[in-house]
Amino acid sequence: MSRTARADVVMGATVFTLLSLQPANAYVDPGSVSVVVTAVLGAIATIGYGARLYWAKIGAFFRRQPAAKTDDNDRSR
Known part of the structure; x- marks a missing residue:
């Protein structure tokens, strides 16, 4: 039977x-x-515990800084 x-x-x-x-x-x-x-x-307690458990991952996801743009003309290494 198909989905x-x-x-x-x-x-x-x-x-x-x-x-x-x-x-x-x-x-x-x-x-x-x-x-x-x-x-x-x-x-409610389960959701709260899950949020507390993964709070660092959730916070890191929302705090991500956009990647710094590099100048294509500046190729000094």
Whole structure:
């Protein structure tokens, strides 16, 4: 199966699923909300740790100076 055909199948399945949703009439208890809040805080902590871990590389990327232009007429070695 080609990549575009696979993408079409996934897109079709997603659209079908979203169009066929029915109301659940379910109760969301505070424990469920607690799990979602914990997951969001964990994601924020992971992003922060990753930024701290690679801060030097990120900073070096944004601080790069443009290469110095050399004069073609000056060929002294």
